[in-house]
Structures are given as C-alpha cells and as structure tokens.
Amino acid sequence: MAGDTIFHKIIRREIPADVVYEDDEVIAFRDIAPQAPVHVLFVPKVDIPTLDALQPSQAEIVGKLALAAAAYARREGFAERGYRVVVNCNGDGGQTVYQLHMHLLAGAPLGHFGVP
Numbered sequence: 797m798a799g800d801t802i803f804h805k806i807i808r809r810e811i812p813a814d815v816v817y818e819d820d821e822v823i824a825f826r827d828i829a830p831q832a833p834v835h836v837l838f839v840p841k842v843d844i845p846t847l848d849a850l851q852p853s854q855a856e857i858v859g860k861l862a863l864a865a866a867a868y869a870r871r872e873g874f875a876e877r878g879y880r881v882v883v884n885c886n887g888d889g890g891q892t893v894y895q896l897h898m899h900l901l902a903g904a905p906l907g908h909f910g911v912p
Contacts, residue, residue, distance in 0.1 A: 803895040833903025844896040
C-alpha cells in the first residue's frame with residue numbers, strides 16, 4: 797500500500813482502532829473525534845487518496861463502502877430513523893486524511909445542509 801496515513805496504519809494493524817466491520821476490501825471503525833452520537837468511518841483497503849483520484853476501474857469500491865455502511869446502520873438499528881453518509885474531497889471539501897473514506901453519522905437529528 798503506497799499511502800501512509802493513520803487509516804493505512806489502522807488497516808495494517810500498526811495502531812489500534814475500534815473496528816466495527818471488516819471484510820477483504822473494506823474496514824470500518826469508530827471516529828476518534830465523533831461529530832454525532834454514531835460516527836463510523838468506512839475505508840477501502842486499497843490506496844485511493846481522494847474521491848477525485850478514484851479511477852473508473854475502482855468505482856465498485858464506492859458501492860461496497862455504501863453497502864457496508866447501510867448494512868451497519870440496519871444491524872445497529874438506526875437505519876429506519878435515518879443516518880447520513882458523507883465523503884469529503886480535498887482541503888476545501890473538509891478532507892483531513894488522504895485516504896478515501898465514507899463517514900456514517902447517526903444517533904440524533906442531523907439537520908439540513910446548505911444555507912437557509
């Protein structure tokens with residue numbers, strides 16, 4: 797794996813994380829600075845720095861992240877009430893760790909996006 801972010805180190809088990817889901821292609825763990833009562837990060841195990849860097853041949857991994865997040869929401873019992881998934885891209889998009897990842901936020905009303 798080319799990257800050396802904190803997420804890459806979690807994938808390689810060099811640093812601990814509260815892992816809540818894992819398969820051959822995706823790992824998910826609780827965010828250490830949660831922005832909602834439930835805040836889980838779904839990360840592909842293949843090195844993709846940003847959504848903008850995603851190649852057509854890698855498109856399937858985004859679907860796998862989404863499916864894993866939805867399955868987790870159903871399993872944990874908050875899918876019916878609702879949740880949010882977010883992918884930040886680059887600095888102005890709020891990305892701070894340069895490994896593609898999907899945030900799952902839930903556990904409280906999350907409000908609306910945009911300017912009123």
